[in-house]
Amino acid sequence: MNETILSKPDEQEFLKNYQPKDYPGFAYTADIVVFTIISGQLSLLLIKRGGYPYKGCWAIPGGFVEQTESSEDAALRELKEETGLTLDGIYFEQLKTYSQPDRDPRTRVISTAYVTFIPDLPVPVGGDDADEAHFFAVADILDGNESIDLSFDHETIIRDGLERVRSKLEYSPVATEFLPETFTLSDLRRVYESVWGENLHVSNFRRKVLSTPGFVEAADTKGESVFETGRLAQLYKKGDAKILHPAIMRKDD
């Protein structure tokens, strides 16, 4: 914000006398797509709606933004209220804003959606506004025959979020956000395989990751295990790179 200009006398005078216009006004919500990987399946968090409209249908967590908070703050607050999940210090980013006039059957609602990626650790529970919170495999939600009824335009939001996380893995180190503090290169590779839905070449993947500066660094604790049969693997932790170059590219682009 440009503060200097606003301190001019005539600007101050205008603001002192300013009366909010009789402008219709919009309802404004913040929603968040929470991705994680469960049993090798890219999954996301849905809550079952307790009230109308779309009563009993599934929706991504979210809700109305308060007058005193940003939509970023609202997304985190609603997520916590509805599922108990706290994203403290966890990566999340703005996805897109949805403003189609008919996207909410009640009234005009603008929604800004966010995306986040979390390790498979916390077990979400239903909170204030929701009956139930549950992780579903993305494949089941989108192509699934299991008919998971989604609310509003949330299928569109989920598809946009999916494309975001898929492309984000290429040029940023966010794949590590899906993992605990230390992990093996196989763990990291499985993140890519789950998100992209394709198998990657094991040793080529290793070489690419290790030759990309700042992606991962070896953890001091060496030779720990991942609880799988086979040779014990070196543990790594997140490096300090914000962007990957060279990028880890997927095949189908």
Place this chain on the structure above:
Amino acid sequence: MNETILSKPDEQEFLKNYQPKDYPGFAYTADIVVFTIISGQLSLLLIKRGGYPYKGCWAIPGGFVEQTESSEDAALRELKEETGLTLDGIYFEQLKTYSQPDRDPRTRVISTAYVTFIPDLPVPVGGDDADEAHFFAVADILDGNESIDLSFDHETIIRDGLERVRSKLEYSPVATEFLPETFTLSDLRRVYESVWGENLHVSNFRRKVLSTPGFVEAADTKGESVFETGRLAQLYKKGDAKILHPAIMRKDD
């Protein structure tokens, strides 16, 4: 939107009796960053504000969204009203939504910003809400000593837009949006140089562009000129690729 669910009797009943809540409501605006290249300088369109707040300061085009239109429609409508520019069939995309509670000194205003890239052809003029519309070199606006006073958080929006166009050039063919229907490879290279602010190697650039499928294709009209001294250049037109691969990468990432 999921129409099937909404046609259920109980959902219909709820919607029939629905009364808009006594909810505060937000003002909602759509703004648009219009980039073009003028004399080899990446430039963008600003309008001089005719009223308070920030009277006399410069702002990116935009304004309040109507209840019956999407923010996409609003951005295009406001641009036309304020500058006379029509973006019919021209590429534009959503940039980001800004929701900081104090970003507008009058009242709470949410804004969704868009970006577009246009050839250096139309001359914008002031419209309804603005005194004046003018293209400024991005360098002058951001690092400039010429002190161009910007309104609201528009400097942030412009910086975000700048980073978007810079990265967009790498993996998408949008550079051609800055050019007329036919252009030479030098024209295209100068777009990259203007946006990235770095000189590119002439013959390597040629090879990369021509070996990227669908980026450009030779125009039927051969050997036309670009009105520069030197050998006449082959003309090209936009290809049908939506994504560039291999990408045209910049140095500093």
Place this chain on the structure above:
DNA sequence: TAAATAGTGTCTCTGAGACATTATATT
């Protein structure tokens, strides 16, 4: 003719796909 840009060709290095081989763990 000089200057400027268009366009071609070549050398080299890096990154990635494909694949073979060795190492170390569990069962």
Place this chain on the structure above:
DNA sequence: AATATAATGTCTCAGAGACACTATTTA
């Protein structure tokens, strides 16, 4: 011992930086 994963190494090809050289235009 059989099996599974970890880790290293090698061959080859594609893409990109650097650079030399030729072609065609204007001034």
